[in-house]
Amino acid sequence: MVSIKDVAKHAGVAISTVSKVLNNYPNVTEATKLKVNQAIKELNYVPNSIAAALSSKHSGRVALLMDPMRQTQAVDQVYMQYMLGALDCAKELGMDAITVFFSMLEGMKADDITRYLRSQGVQCMVVFGLSQEDRIIRELIQEEDFFTVVVDAPFVTDGITTVSIDNEQAQYDVAVKTIGDNILKLEKGHGPQTVLYIAGKGTNYVTADRTKGMKRAAEDLGVSLSIRYGDFSEAKARNIAFVTGKDKDVIVCASDLMAIGAMNALTELDIFHPVCGFDGITLMGYVGHQMNTVQQDFYDIASTAVKEAKRLMDGEKGRQVIMPHKLARLEYLDIIR
């Protein structure tokens, strides 16, 4: 393996000079920089990031923590997008990233996890999809042994950055669009009067915000609102819609999966009411109707989160980042069925 020493010799300079060129340090003549780069090319040299990490005590390594298992099926897509966004971005920024699923951490105390991550040279954690039930992970975060970026959960400290969309506003927007569209479609006074909101899991951080958004939308539109908790489960949402949805004009759901469940219930009851979801997953294409949904763009969220991780490791303070969201109506359903 060709090392920095070989490059130095080949270029006729000192090792440290090569290092400086590699790391874009100032105070290097353009001429020597050229010589060094020449040598690097000729020798086909590739720096050993392991050695660099050891020497600098600065691995730039982030751990992507997520739990794709707890949730029901069909959120795989969300986590896949998270991973794609995070890993792409990490590679782009020259950081290296390891993926850690909560399931791999089962049975570990917070300290065990800390030690495990530390042994892996992890410097920063990025946590996706945290819930209030994840005691250990929350403890881990609050220990502040690592820089941390938390996606979609509130933590405000100097060492912690949070990244999320504005769930309150997003839920407001999609609800207003769904209900409002149907108000316009019908004669005034014959629009939707009653709305069923199938919220997420009470313990989930996003649930409170989204519910708030839904309430505000209901007020602004002057419709009466019932709220039930579907725990992000398709089956539960289906049952709720089955029992409670009959006499409601519109059903708003805090996730696409629940929207699918609700839609299935309505289909079975052989009635049609507008339903809207939240995440914008393509699985929505498998249901039989058009539906509004919030396009969350998990890829972008993850990649932003990783950029924020770098920011933290570069010594900046933690902060709160709010990502934009879009509204989307699924247009391609007739292609599918």
Add this chain to the structure above:
Amino acid sequence: MVSIKDVAKHAGVAISTVSKVLNNYPNVTEATKLKVNQAIKELNYVPNSIAAALSSKHSGRVALLMDPMRQTQAVDQVYMQYMLGALDCAKELGMDAITVFFSMLEGMKADDITRYLRSQGVQCMVVFGLSQEDRIIRELIQEEDFFTVVVDAPFVTDGITTVSIDNEQAQYDVAVKTIGDNILKLEKGHGPQTVLYIAGKGTNYVTADRTKGMKRAAEDLGVSLSIRYGDFSEAKARNIAFVTGKDKDVIVCASDLMAIGAMNALTELDIFHPVCGFDGITLMGYVGHQMNTVQQDFYDIASTAVKEAKRLMDGEKGRQVIMPHKLARLEYLDIIR
């Protein structure tokens, strides 16, 4: 950070002794071993795997190469299972793993990739879902710069291990079950006579094997067989079924997603024929009918692949591993709709 030096001092032994204890070397008294372990506990010492890797030139690091993007939606679940299985197993075995998506490698030549992986300290690659079109990756594999485990694609060399199910037999089994069940259900002579097989992508390594299995099944059952290529695309399978499926008694598909497409086509045509898929994804629950499918258990495949990676790194020769498969009939559909 507490290092091996501290442990040595605390235990009153030399650094090298601690190292030997850590790595289970022979020739260490039970007594000193105890002393060392005691010190490790007390100091809460955790070995630095970065330093270990640098020193030993043996990182034990595997790169998980996969391409979850190229395929149509809804295969996320498959890759999620791959990752879960692989990462769980890697952690269990004390190896560390990085995940690399093909999309991150775009525009790179095989040598670039080699250098990238080498700079990351990668010692072994595990490649999932390779297709014949992935020229660069195949070149990368054949270069044999790394130990390699290939899942579901044939490579037979000393440095390469392949892991897969017996696609020929699996396709045979599920086809026979689907067709055979329907033969039994009907009066003799009125069973299925004609079968449409919607194969995968011609360039995909598994396609040939599965097609062979289908042909054998058709022969054994004495039914006439038409073969079309759906390229693992739901839409294409749907079109094929729409055009060609009307007058066939049974449709066998080389993937669940295509089975869903075919089923949708039949639904639209308002006719019912048995359809079967292949992978055993839960998405199958979103279609309106029962369906046979091969349970591939991607988790196990991935974890086996990682174990094989370790085997290679431990100096063993490459080999071929055939995993078992199961047949599954989706039973839970009535829960969903």
Add this chain to the structure above:
DNA sequence: CTGTTAGCGCGTTCAA
């Protein structure tokens, strides 16, 4: 602006 040197934390000879 460039070169010398001392570690980073650990594995691994080789003496003792």
Add this chain to the structure above:
DNA sequence: TTGAACGCGCTAACAG
């Protein structure tokens, strides 16, 4: 059986 010493490839002062 144990320990001292060297080096892995690189970064980071510091000296020139």
